[in-house]
Amino acid sequence: LNTLTTLIAENHDLAINFTQKLSDVYRYILQNREKELVTLTDEVGFVQDYLYLLKMRYPDNLNAEFRIKPEFMRTHIAPLTIQILVENCIKHNIVSKANPLTIEVYVENGNSIVVKNNLQPKKAIEKSTQTGLENIRKRYEYLGNKQIEIISTIHHFMVAVPLIEVSFEREGIL
Numbered sequence: 001l002n003t004l005t006t007l008i009a010e011n012h013d014l015a016i017n018f019t020q021k022l023s024d025v026y027r028y029i030l031q032n033r034e035k036e037l038v039t040l041t042d043e044v045g046f047v048q049d050y051l052y053l054l055k056m057r058y059p060d061n062l063n064a065e066f067r068i069k070p071e072f073m074r075t076h077i078a079p080l081t082i083q084i085l086v087e088n089c090i091k092h093n094i095v096s097k098a099n100p101l102t103i104e105v106y107v108e109n110g111n112s113i114v115v116k117n118n119l120q121p122k123k124a125i126e127k128s129t130q131t132g133l134e135n136i137r138k139r140y141e142y143l144g145n146k147q148i149e150i151i152s153t154i155h156h157f158m159v160a161v162p163l164i165e166v167s168f169e170r171e172g173i174l
Helices: 002-010 012-032 040-057 081-092 132-142 168-173
Strands: 062-067 101-108 112-118 149-152 156-162
Touching (some): 081 101, 132 156
Antiparallel strands (some): 112 156
């Protein structure tokens, strides 16, 4: 909302666009938070709206790249999973002109969606509830004993989350 307040004073048209995206993000959260699964198409669209809002705050300091082939967009994922992972990237890493943060979202081996960022940890990390990755882990165990994979190297941090194929028996949970 601080970003919106600034935009209202500086650029009326941009403030309107920001408000529309904020509304889209909020609507998605309200409509999907109780669902077990959403399509990757819906989740990626939501995360792109969310990143639009973040780019207003970090215009030249945050880069996001999506590399997902169309055939994977019909698979499913637990709602808000990618958003939580993107939020963690920003929360735990420096995002500045001197150290831009790059987030990549892609499908690996046709069975996992990966969120990867260049690793540049903040010296003083914001207060963390330590629940983001653990909640994702528990949701995927509940959805069929699926395991998420967390990989940290010197240069990158990655989380791979299983994509879920939905059979007609599971359609009722969407």
